[in-house]
Amino acid sequence: MSSSNKVGESTRVKSDISPCAAPEIRRIVEQKENWGGWATTLNDATIFEYIMRQVGCESVAVRELYSMEEGYLREEKSCFGIIFLMPYNEHYETQAGEELTSLPAGMWYSNQIADNACASYALLNILMNLNDVPLGTQLEGFREFTLGLLPPHRGQAVDGFKSIKNAHNSFCFRYEIEEADLILYEEALGDSDPKSELKPKDSHRRKRAKFNEAEVAHDQADQIDGPHHYIAYVQVGGCLWELDGLKQTPFKVGDCNNENFAVRVGSRMRELTARCSDLSIDFGIFALEPAKAPQLEKQHQANAREIGAIERKLQGTDPRSSLRTEELLSGLLILPPLDTDDFGQQDRMTTEQLVELRANLIQKQKEIEMEKDKLFNEESRKALELARNRHDYEPFILTMATMVWEQQQAEAKTGKTKKKGRKGR
Structure with a gap:
């Protein structure tokens, strides 16, 4: 229960x-x-x-x-x-x-x-x-x-x-x-x-x-x-x-x-x-x-490997269509394909189609990265909320209540003393 x-x-x-x-x-x-x-x-x-x-x-x-x-x-x-x-x-x-x-x-x-x-x-x-x-x-x-x-x-x-x-x-x-x-x-x-x-x-x-x-x-x-x-x-x-x-x-x-x-x-x-x-x-x-995080990471890695496969294909057929230096330095993740990856449909594509597919994959990568950032912020908010819920505020509350009570008692006692002194005059 x-x-x-x-x-x-x-x-x-x-x-x-x-x-x-x-x-x-x-x-x-x-x-x-x-x-x-x-x-x-x-x-x-x-x-x-x-x-x-x-x-x-x-x-x-x-x-x-x-x-x-x-x-x-x-x-x-x-x-x-x-x-x-x-x-x-x-x-x-x-x-x-x-x-x-x-x-x-x-x-x-x-x-x-x-x-x-x-x-x-x-x-x-x-x-x-x-x-x-x-x-x-x-x-x-x-x-x-x-x-x-x-x-x-x-x-x-x-x-x-x-x-x-x-x-x-x-x-x-x-x-x-x-x-x-x-x-x-x-x-x-x-x-x-x-x-x-x-x-x-x-x-x-x-x-x-x-x-x-x-x-x-x-x-x-x-x-x-x-x-x-x-x-x-x-x-x-x-x-x-x-x-x-x-x-x-x-x-x-x-x-x-x-x-x-x-x-x-x-x-x-x-x-x-x-x-x-x-x-x-x-x-x-x-x-x-x-959970979203493992799924996003899995898709991000798969897209990065497919972009790597496209780059390998373009460098062998049309090196001029490969990614420029500034694009490579922009943080774009490119990974070599795994032996288990199957990108056979690329063999039937022209250079223009490969470049278009690469552009679509890069756009998907940006969307995934935005989603990952959003998820990270949400997880950070949850972590802060959990930390607050885990903290036991009872000792602090008891200490503060005791201090307030002692202060009130001291003020009441002081007030009575002053009142008696004024009455005697």
Whole structure:
């Protein structure tokens, strides 16, 4: 489960020391890394991407979707999978679907063993089923290691996957760690208390019936500020599967293909949200799709090799049509073709056609470079946003609040003293 709404002496740090080397910040980082639990996660696409990047997955991006309507999702043709965030209440428990007695061949599915970790479990339940997508050494090694395990044992392996747990907990605050530990302590204390099993359930039901209106208001508030849960949707074997780590097995929603995958997921999400109150702003939808940066770089390299092939061809037939010195010095990337490249169509082209093709490729290169610059700026903005979200401002706020309170107390005391002095005169 995860929540969707999360919104002394001074230490002088030398300018040549990284902020992370400051003792206070370093202690907070070490506390997160050494903590055995999982914190709740913001429903933010950049955080999902950050978790993937920390475990070496560069080929997948996450983008937030803003509607579950068919007309909107019909345009989503390249989704690897979809993560859906919904309130965790009594409506969640009444899900329909075809429950399996065993997993289909080739499907990777993990039960959620740890509390508050549903975001990372949902993410892995999609990534581990992408057999044709490069995931990086860590994730591919983890998939190979867990391939022969049962879903509960895979869940335990995820709980022990330190890299992804550290990335997941990067955005938690110290008070969240303390609250999570306190909840576990109270649950353990309650399980060990024999009196907790003797509480009459009928009187509890009567109280709920008596305060029905208050319960309705509480239910609506709970859907906004209460616990939430991430569910994964992925296509395996020509079927749409709902991979919910809290369920014993996946649910087969129905047949689907690449063209209607997002539409079928939207239909399923509308079915689930229809059971809740009309608070659609409280749901989150995130699509996993191919990352743009590797695709742009791949196309940029391919164009550079084709330009190199054209240059080699022109130098052998008409050297006067080769690129001029100023064009070569303008930063244009030219690479020799690989043995696997096939530019056989150039053999049938005239010099004029080759020059025109080269000009078109150069223009494409400029457009790709502009797109790469735009993407770099966007990634820089995300990195700054992530850095701000990761920083724990609690110590600063507590220190400032304490200083303000002490200042107010000092001013109040000084004011009373002066007032008494004037009265004595």
